[in-house]
Amino acid sequence: MSGDAVPSTSPGDADDTAAPIDAVALAIAGHPIPVASFGDFRTAARDLIVRRVPPESVQWSGSETPHGDLLSAGNAGLAPMLPAGLLEQPPAPQPRIPRTLMEMLQSAACYRAPDRWGFLYKIVWRWQLGQQEILSMADEDGARLQHMVKAVRHEEHDMHAYLRFRERPPAAGDPRFVAWFEPAHDVLPQVAQHFAKRMGKISWMIGTPEATVLWDGKRLHGTGPLMRSAADVEDSGEALWLTYYRSIFNPARLNADIMHGHIRTRFWKNLPEAAVVPHMVSQAAAGARKVGQLDTVGKRTGTTIPIAAEKAAPERQQPSSLDDCRRCDLWQNATQAVAGQGARRAKIMLVGEQPGDQEDLAGKPFVGPAGALLDKAMDEAGMDRRKVYITNAVKHFKWEPRGKRRLHKTPAQKEVMACHYWLETELETIAPDIVVALGSTALKSILQSGSVTMKDYMGQPFQHDGRWIVVTYHPSYALRVPSAEARHEAVAAIVEALKTAQRLADGEAPGKL
Amino acid sequence: MELNDKLEILADAAKYDASCASSGAPKRSSEGKDGIGATNGMGICHSYTPDGRCVSLLKILLTNFCIYDCQYCVNRRTSNVPRARFTVDEVVKLTVDFYLRNYIDGLFLSSGIIQSADYTMEQLVAIARELREVHQFRGYIHLKTIPDADPALIDAAGRYADRLSVNIELPTQDSVQRLAPEKSVHTIKLAMGNIRLKLDEKEAEPKAPKFAPAGQSTQMIVGADASDDQRILTTAETLYGSYKLKRVYYSAFSPIPQSPKSVPLAPPPMLREHRLYQADFLLRSYGFQVGELLPAAGNLALDIDPKLAWALANREHFPMDLNRAEPAMIARIPGIGLRNAKRIVELRRMRQVRYADLVRLKCSMKKIAPFIVTADYRPARDTTPSEALRRSMADVQQQMPLWPELQAA
Numbered sequence: 001m002s003g004d005a006v007p008s009t010s011p012g013d014a015d016d017t018a019a020p021i022d023a024v025a026l027a028i029a030g031h032p033i034p035v036a037s038f039g040d041f042r043t044a045a046r047d048l049i050v051r052r053v054p055p056e057s058v059q060w061s062g063s064e065t066p067h068g069d070l071l072s073a074g075n076a077g078l079a080p081m082l083p084a085g086l087l088e089q090p091p092a093p094q095p096r097i098p099r100t101l102m103e104m105l106q107s108a109a110c111y112r113a114p115d116r117w118g119f120l121y122k123i124v125w126r127w128q129l130g131q132q133e134i135l136s137m138a139d140e141d142g143a144r145l146q147h148m149v150k151a152v153r154h155e156e157h158d159m160h161a162y163l164r165f166r167e168r169p170p171a172a173g174d175p176r177f178v179a180w181f182e183p184a185h186d187v188l189p190q191v192a193q194h195f196a197k198r199m200g201k202i203s204w205m206i207g208t209p210e211a212t213v214l215w216d217g218k219r220l221h222g223t224g225p226l227m228r229s230a231a232d233v234e235d236s237g238e239a240l241w242l243t244y245y246r247s248i249f250n251p252a253r254l255n256a257d258i259m260h261g262h263i264r265t266r267f268w269k270n271l272p273e274a275a276v277v278p279h280m281v282s283q284a285a286a287g288a289r290k291v292g293q294l295d296t297v298g299k300r301t302g303t304t305i306p307i308a309a310e311k312a313a314p315e316r317q318q319p320s321s322l323d324d325c326r327r328c329d330l331w332q333n334a335t336q337a338v339a340g341q342g343a344r345r346a347k348i349m350l351v352g353e354q355p356g357d358q359e360d361l362a363g364k365p366f367v368g369p370a371g372a373l374l375d376k377a378m379d380e381a382g383m384d385r386r387k388v389y390i391t392n393a394v395k396h397f398k399w400e401p402r403g404k405r406r407l408h409k410t411p412a413q414k415e416v417m418a419c420h421y422w423l424e425t426e427l428e429t430i431a432p433d434i435v436v437a438l439g440s441t442a443l444k445s446i447l448q449s450g451s452v453t454m455k456d457y458m459g460q461p462f463q464h465d466g467r468w469i470v471v472t473y474h475p476s477y478a479l480r481v482p483s484a485e486a487r488h489e490a491v492a493a494i495v496e497a498l499k500t501a502q503r504l505a506d507g508e509a510p511g512k513l
Numbered sequence: 514m515e516l517n518d519k520l521e522i523l524a525d526a527a528k529y530d531a532s533c534a535s536s537g538a539p540k541r542s543s544e545g546k547d548g549i550g551a552t553n554g555m556g557i558c559h560s561y562t563p564d565g566r567c568v569s570l571l572k573i574l575l576t577n578f579c580i581y582d583c584q585y586c587v588n589r590r591t592s593n594v595p596r597a598r599f600t601v602d603e604v605v606k607l608t609v610d611f612y613l614r615n616y617i618d619g620l621f622l623s624s625g626i627i628q629s630a631d632y633t634m635e636q637l638v639a640i641a642r643e644l645r646e647v648h649q650f651r652g653y654i655h656l657k658t659i660p661d662a663d664p665a666l667i668d669a670a671g672r673y674a675d676r677l678s679v680n681i682e683l684p685t686q687d688s689v690q691r692l693a694p695e696k697s698v699h700t701i702k703l704a705m706g707n708i709r710l711k712l713d714e715k716e717a718e719p720k721a722p723k724f725a726p727a728g729q730s731t732q733m734i735v736g737a738d739a740s741d742d743q744r745i746l747t748t749a750e751t752l753y754g755s756y757k758l759k760r761v762y763y764s765a766f767s768p769i770p771q772s773p774k775s776v777p778l779a780p781p782p783m784l785r786e787h788r789l790y791q792a793d794f795l796l797r798s799y800g801f802q803v804g805e806l807l808p809a810a811g812n813l814a815l816d817i818d819p820k821l822a823w824a825l826a827n828r829e830h831f832p833m834d835l836n837r838a839e840p841a842m843i844a845r846i847p848g849i850g851l852r853n854a855k856r857i858v859e860l861r862r863m864r865q866v867r868y869a870d871l872v873r874l875k876c877s878m879k880k881i882a883p884f885i886v887t888a889d890y891r892p893a894r895d896t897t898p899s900e901a902l903r904r905s906m907a908d909v910q911q912q913m914p915l916w917p918e919l920q921a922a
Contacts, residue, residue, distance in 0.1 A: 136860050138870035161557050165614045177613060195615075197551040200543035200649075218545070240607065242617050243517050246897075247524035248572060249562035252767040252780060258565030261761065262558065273560055281563045300522075302593035305580060312580040312590065313695050314630050314661045323699065333751050335706045336699070360755070361706040401754040403800065 023047045023058075032061035035117045038109040045124050055125045058360045060117035095128050101135065108148035110155075110186040111370035119144065152185050159183055159191045162267045165204060166235035168456040175214060177204040180270060184477035188213055192220050202396040207231070232271050238272050245273040251284035322395060327418035330396035330411070335360045340391025340426050347505040348383070350374075351423065353441040353474055357406050365390050370476040374438075377475065377491060381498035389430050392446035408476075411441060413450040420445055433467055434501045438494075440472025458493070461500055468504050472497030514597060520607065522597040523723065526577040526588050527623060530732065531764035532655070537570045537727030540676040541651040548649020550619075550703060552675070556653070557618055566744040570621040570655060571611050573598055575636055579625030582908055583682070583693040584776050585737040585795050587769040588625050588657055598627075604640045605648065619653025619675070620644070624660065626695075630709040631788045634662035634670065641673035653727075660696070667704065668724075676727040676759070679704045684748040688738040692775060705729065705756040728759040735789060736766040736781030743807040746792055750803045753796065763789040788813040795819055798851060799844055816907040821847040825899040832895045834886040848880035880906060 023033045023044035035041045041062075048058060105120050111123035113119070115267070123145055126134050133139040137146050177199070183191075192206060192213040200215040207227030214221045259277075268274040322337045331337065338355035340366055358368030366374050378385055393416055399406040411419075423445055427435070437443040440454045446469060457471040478490035536556030538900055543549050558567030576598035577588040583841040587594055599607075608620045622640060626633050637656050656674040658667055658807040671677055679701055683689045686698045709730045715724040731752060733745060749761040765786040766777055792813055799820075805827075807821050814822045824831060824847045833846055844854035855873050858865055864889035872878060881895045883902055894902070 001653035086549065110612050133863055134861075136863070137856055137875075138860050138866075138873050140873075143873050157557065161559050163615055164882065167614065173660070178668065179615070194551075194553075197542035198549065198615075200546055200549045232811070235614075237614060240517060240520060241611065241614065243520050244524050244571070244573075244611070244616075245560065245562065245568065247521045248528050250528045250564045250566075250767060253566070253765075253783065255565035256563045259561040259563050262561045262567070271560070277563055284563065300595035303596045304589035304593055305578060305596075307590060309582065309694070314626075316661065316697065316700060319699060333755070335755060336704045351581050363703075399754070401750045401802065404753050404757055406754045406798075429647045490546050 024051045024053060027053050031124040032059035033117075035060055035062040035275070041109060041117050041120060043123050046095065046470070049124060049128055050093075052092050055118065055122040058118065060115075090249045092128070095124060095125065096185060097124065101127060103237045104145060104149050107152050108145055110149040110152045110190075112185050113148070115249050116148075139299050152187060155183055155185045156187045156190055156194075158264065158267065159187060160194055162263065162271055163191075163206065164270070164272055165194075166231050166233040167237055168233050173206040174216065175203040175333075177202065178233050179204070179206045180227055180230040181206060181208055182266065182270070183208055185474070186210075189222070192222075196220060204456065233396070242273060242276055246276060246280060249280055249284075251280075254281065254284040256499060258282050259489075322422060325395070327421065328415045330394070330398050330415055333399065334396040336363050337395045338363055338365055338392065338397075339395065339422075340430075341365055341391055342385075342389030342391075342430075343387050344430065346387060346389035346430055346432055348434045348436065348501050349427070349430055349466060350388060350436045350438060351391045351442040351446060352390070352392045353476075354411055354440045355397045356408055356476070357397070357399070358482050359392075360397035365392055366475075369479055373475040373478060373491070374494075377494045377498055380495045381502055383498050385500050387427070389432060391423065393423055393428055393442045395422055412446065416441060416445045416450075417448070421449060422475075434461075434504045435467055436470045436472065436497060436501050438472060439477060442474070443469075443471055459496070461504065468501075470497050470504070472500045516603060516607075519597040519599055519603065520573070522595050522664050523574045523577060523599060524572070526574045526594070526625075527572045527621075528580065529764065529767055529769075530572060530621075530623060530657075531566075531586065531762040532678065532730055532732055532760065533565075533567060533569050533572055533621060534730075535653040535655075537759060538653050539726050543649075543651050546649070547775065548651060549609065550649075550651030552618075552651065552653055557619055559615065563834070569618050570653060571608055571617045571619070572621040573599070573604070573623075575608075575622060575633075575640070576627055577625050578627050580628075581626050581693070581695040583696065584773045585682075585692055585734055585766055589773075591773070592769070593771055601636065601639050601643060605643050606651075609648055609650065612650070617652075619655070621655040621657075623657035624659075625883040630659045630661035631663050631666060634659045634666040635896065638666055638669045645673045654862070655727075658704060659710070660701045662704075662705075664707050667707060668711065671708065671724040672722055674725055676730060677708055677710070677725045678730045678732065680732045681705075681748070681752060681761075682731065682732070682734060683738055683910050684733055684740040684745045685738070686742060692737060705731070705752070705758075709756045711840065730758055730760040730762065731758065732764055734766050735786055737776050741810055742785070742789060742792070743759065743810050743814040745789060746803045746807060749793060750796060761793060763793070780901035782815065785812070787874060788815060788819060792819040795823075800841060801845075817903060818847070820845070821880065821903075821906060825903055828899055831884040832886045832892050833884060834859055835871075836886075836888060846884050847882055848877040848884075 017179060021040065024047050026033050027048060030252060033044050035044060108120060120453060123134055123141060126141065129349055132453065134142045134145065136142045140143060152410045159181055163179050165179045167177055168175070188206065188208055188211055192215065193202065195206065196215050199215065203215055203217045203422050205212065205214045207225065209225055209231045211221045212226040214223070263271070325331060325337060329411055338359050352366060355365060356370065359365055375385065394411045397413045398409045398415065400409050435446060437446050443452055443454060443457065444450055447464065461468050461470045463469070472494050476493065478487055481490055483486050537553065538552040538554060540552060540554055540908050542551045556569060558569045560568040577594065578596050578598060579588045580590055582589045582591055604622065611617045613618070622637055624633050624637055626654060641654050644654065654674045654750065655676040655678065656670050658670060658677045658679045660679050667677070676847055682693055682696065689696055696807070699747065708725065711724045712728065715721050730855055733748065733879040735745060752761060753759050761902070763786050765781050765783055766776065768780055772778060778833070792806050794801065795806060806823055808902065813819050819828055833842060835843060840854060840858045842853050843849060843857055853876055856868055856874055860870060868887050869885070871881065883892045883897065
């Protein structure tokens, strides 16, 4: 238990070497079993389960607060005496409690309820009977267990959130920061650990009505209650916080109900900012919300910044005309247009389909997985990427959303046609002798026909508009085909096509191919 | 100017920013170390202001001097607001002091644009660097990124900050051009893309220097232009897909003092912002697509939540048998959230789900009753027309306000 780090002051575990309580003997005698910590409960519950003592036969005495009278005999004798023969029964196997349930029990043990130990034992008992539904909210006990766990977690959370440290003057010595909080459940040990992580080597103290924790910069110390109310420490830093709190509030959105829903009423009296809330709310309701700015700021003289509009505009690179392209709607969902890249006077131009997810972000063609495959194929074909020009038939990424991913979508023929203008421009500027069409979209764009099919042109270089056209698969086709065999074939075909293009570029006539 | 006065002006200037979450950072602790600060990945709200929004971070502007003229922004250069500027040390001191007193979980820092995008970004990075390196501050840092700044500066920001954000500001390029003339959707998208590439690189290479471990987010102002909810959500969906954002924040436009004529004088209903957040949550966590929530141009219904609206428009899926339905579909039933859907699936592995189980799970029975079938229950109203169901399930009408002029949003 996290409480291990904070020596509790309760008499129950003040002395770690004390002999464990003989829970079974107490139960048989009809005495309540004293429990001061989850550790005590765990030991006692294990003994009771092994001896098959049913929950209704056990009385527990755990104080509401850790320093109550644990051995109060007030309840003694109420339980029916258990048969003395209990001890002669063969013991049941050791209970096996899964870690999640153990954590829930541990957490629920911090919930302040008079019957908390009895209830937790009932849970252990039912688990031991194989009733796994106690883990479900739909079970009555399960629901209560979950409710307790939740309430404790909630209380921890609230203490993390609404505890306020005040800084003491350096002359006062340690602790440097002091806080007061009134938790509804026994969450101080866990919460203290949270603050130990937060504050590093800076010393602090948290007081509650039941106990106090001190952090000296190295370790935690627990004692009984030392403070009686909110820390009586003057802290000038609080004024800044109130200024911030008042200023960050947007009166135009007044919605005090939500605020009240989040900060439970019992915390308000110890929250410094709570004192200024009524005034803020009434001001907002009285018109400040219409302006949307606090009148304190409004009263000050303002300043406009004297700068001409042209001078204010940031210096940006002039977007290329391709960036401004609105020939189709694909630009809307894309990050940027991806132009071709490569040698200005390349003899070979590779044309793919369209930029993908990675290309769209990087602004360069073939940098994603398909690009990696193409690089490998080029290596194998003896083609130098720096000496060729690589581009796409369509310059913007077309996709549709799939959760948080972008699913590639094949461009429609009208988008291919709209984008042909840019491919044409590239063909004119680069003037390659050979064009490799990677996939059917590229082929359709080059031939400007939506009806051509790849299989009519595969493996057979042909001349079009005065240049050689070589047709092969798109690298992402090779990435997509399911069988390894088909993938090898596709890659081989791409390599073969690149070799063909390379040979054509080296001046070999296709007849010799 | 006193620190207190600066804080007043520069916190006031930051209050229109909706994002304030402090979650998603890796676990860090200062126990036994020099410096201060811890994060547990979850984030905590440390207070709430009467506008119902939480205070989890010190949310301030470095300065509200700004050479841009964004029409929806109170700090635009033509606005007549008091101006102030923090020094780097002042922001650092405020952050550390507030953190020690447990007022905040960290810093959310934004700034007006001064001199140039690069200069402004350098200042923001300097603050984060000082906090991390000089003060060994391990709390949460969220830096607003200036989109036109040098990518090297954004890179540096990502080394110190847990989260980076670039605001898209408005749902369409036209609106940005009209209302934020100095901004450019193109550079905003490039900055987001650049951050995503860095995040991907870091993910692929865990040993690389850290980069914005809590990811990136953005903010969109709702109601300053005429865009409808479908446009807004489509833009959000595009941004989520393209840049793997953690969150898109929707900020209902607040009327500002001496508002320019280009923006409306009245704010949109607050409920609209709320419905957008609900719809956004359905997109992020429930597997809904915008096309399902809003098949045609228009706004989300204000009287019912988006999931109920979807269910009423798609009655063919209902009533759904909780003992047979796909887990993902159970979460689509109005009144059953992700957590309860999971609990129902867990429970039905052990036994049949019954009506009383749902009551114990605290499902909103009024809402789910017409849509479910359990082992012992079948809705009598499963053929009731959607319109009638909607009338019976619409949010309860409030009593007429006594002082409408005070309560009018």
